[in-house]
Amino acid sequence: MNRRSFLAVAGFVSADAVFARRRPVGSTGAHPTPRKGITGAKVLMGAKLAKWPDLLKLFDGIRTIPETADGIRCSCGCAELPGYYSLLSCFEGDDAMAMICPICQGAGKLTVRLHGEGRSLAEIRIAVDAQFG
Amino acid sequence: MPRCFRSAVLTALSVLLLAPVDGAAQIRASELGTLTQMIDGTKISVTYSRPRTRGRKVLFGTSAAHWGEVWTPGANFATVLELNKEVTLNGIPVPKGKYSVWMVLREQGDWTTILDPNWRIYHMNPPDSNAGQVRVRTPVTEAPFVDVLTWSMPELSANGGTLAMQWGTTRATLKVTVQPTLESTLPEADARPYVGRYEYRELKPAPGTSGLSAFIVFYDNRTLKARWEPNDAYMQTFALIRVGPDIFTPGIYDKTGVIYEVLRPDMMFTFRRETGKPVTFSVRGLDDELEGTGTRKP
Numbered sequence: 001m002n003r004r005s006f007l008a009v010a011g012f013v014s015a016d017a018v019f020a021r022r023r024p025v026g027s028t029g030a031h032p033t034p035r036k037g038i039t040g041a042k043v044l045m046g047a048k049l050a051k052w053p054d055l056l057k058l059f060d061g062i063r064t065i066p067e068t069a070d071g072i073r074c075s076c077g078c079a080e081l082p083g084y085y086s087l088l089s090c091f092e093g094d095d096a097m098a099m100i101c102p103i104c105q106g107a108g109k110l111t112v113r114l115h116g117e118g119r120s121l122a123e124i125r126i127a128v129d130a131q132f133g
Numbered sequence: 134m135p136r137c138f139r140s141a142v143l144t145a146l147s148v149l150l151l152a153p154v155d156g157a158a159q160i161r162a163s164e165l166g167t168l169t170q171m172i173d174g175t176k177i178s179v180t181y182s183r184p185r186t187r188g189r190k191v192l193f194g195t196s197a198a199h200w201g202e203v204w205t206p207g208a209n210f211a212t213v214l215e216l217n218k219e220v221t222l223n224g225i226p227v228p229k230g231k232y233s234v235w236m237v238l239r240e241q242g243d244w245t246t247i248l249d250p251n252w253r254i255y256h257m258n259p260p261d262s263n264a265g266q267v268r269v270r271t272p273v274t275e276a277p278f279v280d281v282l283t284w285s286m287p288e289l290s291a292n293g294g295t296l297a298m299q300w301g302t303t304r305a306t307l308k309v310t311v312q313p314t315l316e317s318t319l320p321e322a323d324a325r326p327y328v329g330r331y332e333y334r335e336l337k338p339a340p341g342t343s344g345l346s347a348f349i350v351f352y353d354n355r356t357l358k359a360r361w362e363p364n365d366a367y368m369q370t371f372a373l374i375r376v377g378p379d380i381f382t383p384g385i386y387d388k389t390g391v392i393y394e395v396l397r398p399d400m401m402f403t404f405r406r407e408t409g410k411p412v413t414f415s416v417r418g419l420d421d422e423l424e425g426t427g428t429r430k431p
Contacts, residue, residue: 102419106398109421130377131398 031073031125032086040066042092044099052099059098061112062091071121072111075132076103087111107132163208168284173292175311178215179234179284181207186280186301192238193282193300200240203247203259206298206305207282211235211254221310222246222269222296235259236271236298236305244305246271269307276304291384291392317372317384317392318355327373327404327411328352331427333361348427357381379404379411400424 040063049056062069072087073079078097083089090097090104098104107128114124163182170177184194184207192198193206205211211233218229232248239245248267249260260266279299286309288295293310331348338344347362350373360370372384372392381404382397399419404411416424 103398106419106421113421126377127380127403130380131382131401133376 029073029079031071034067034070034121035085038066038070038088040064040069040088043088044091044093044096048094049099055099055105058105058108058112059091059096062088062098062108065112065115068115068121068124069108069111072107072125072128074104074107075128076101076107078104103132163282166284168286170286170289170294172289172294172309172311173314174218175220176215176217177220177286177296177309179212179296180215181212181234181282181284182209183281183283184208184300185282197257198238200238203235203237205233205235205254205256205259206284206300207234207256209256211252211256212284213252214248215252218312220312222267222307223271224308224310225267225269227267227269232267233260239273244271244273245269246305246307271305271307273303273305275302278302290387291395293391315374315376315382315384315395315397317374319352319357319375321352321355323375324352324357326409327357330430331414332430333425333427335425336423344425347430359383373402376401379406 043063043066044059045063049059066088069088069091070086074084074087074090076090076097078084078090078101081097087104087107090101091108098108110127110131111124114127119127161182163184166181166183168177168179186194192200193204193208195208198204213231214234215231216227216229220227227248230250231252232250233252233254235247235249237245237247246269247260248269249263250265251260254260276299278301282298282300285297285299286294287297292313293308296307296309298305327350329350331350333346333348335344335346348359349362350357350359352358357373357375358370359373361368368383368385371386373381374384374395374397376382376397381402382395383400383402384392385394385396387393401417402414403417404414406412412429414427416426418424
């Protein structure tokens with residue numbers, strides 16, 4: 001039994017994650033209310049993700065649940081960036097932060113999975129807060 | 134070129150070349166330094182001027198500092214400690230704020246660190262005792278020589294660390310404890326349902342191994358704890374810290390029993406209940422990939 005290899009990978013990612021979470025400070029707050037009529041149309045797709053083929057499935061997953069992703073606050077610090085509204089924002093635009101940020105990716109994967117399991121937005125928010133809050 | 138004009142040009146050039154550089158770029162005897170450390174959301178900053186011993190044997194490199202007197206562990210304006218949240222120093226509560234730092238220097242025994250709310254004070258004017266001050270007994274030990282007065286945090290844990298001031302071979306230490314954002318203890322009534330023996334199955338076992346092990350959950354010292362059998366070399370016995378309903382993250386202990394590292398968001402345990410009792414759990418990483426599952430055994 002040795003979970004060192006798993007933790008070594010986790011630790012490597014975590015260093016990035018902590019750095020990202022602490023930049024800038026003060027990213028905690030209430031989850032946003034999903035905007036009426038929000039769609040996944042701005043979520044990055046296809047050729048724009050050529051450098052990150054492993055992320056195609058995640059971006060596709062977020063694109064299909066815009067109302068849920070728009071009700072989740074991202075904890076990586078991007079909430080302080082201009083134009084940010086929700087976790088959905090992390091997946092939008094040519095410079096989508098979720099292309100490189102392990103916190104955005106982790107929260108996104110958790111959200112997509114729990115939504116697929118039939119969890120409500122309230123339940124997903126609790127799980128996201130438990131891991132990333 | 135007329136001689137008088139050439140002379141004037143040379144004079145002007147000399148003035149330019151010999152003129153002192155901008156004040157901000159001057160070399161100072163005790164350059165300004167800062168230490169900033171985040172611990173679980175608490176920001177600890179020390180701003181201080183850093184005298185060098187330069188072979189001087191006297192206290193803090195100045196004949197103005199004497200045993201039994203109060204001195205700032207720095208130079209020029211007093212060393213400043215800034216906290217964005219309340220902490221304890223050697224067990225003494227220190228409210229969030231900005232303080233000038235002073236020490237009562239003793240040739241024998243512990244020193245006393247004095248934190249004064251008036252933080253902008255020149256080093257030659259130590260403050261009188263006042264009700265706003267915080268006084269902390271501060272052990273002093275001998276350490277390998279450093280030439281420059283240094284504030285550092287050589288030890289860190291999940292909820293604290295050691296703040297050290299060193300001059301020459303003299304090191305004064307303050308144990309810092311911050312307000313944890315996670316509570317590692319759990320009421321017994323909340324913990325008991327999880328206690329038991331589980332069969333753990335790794336999804337990607339190491340080559341040549343079955344990936345099967347026992348996972349023991351127990352309650353000890355007001356804390357829900359767990360360990361694998363066979364023992365995991367890194368995790369040993371760890372705290373299961375509740376971060377959500379049926380959701381836990383491991384807190385890894387150091388050799389003294391203090392939680393050294395919390396593995397959130399890198400390792401999350403989520404229990405699933407049947408008829409109110411936790412019967413299975415999953416372990417997932419930061420990327421939400423399933424690492425393993427546990428099933429309660431009778």
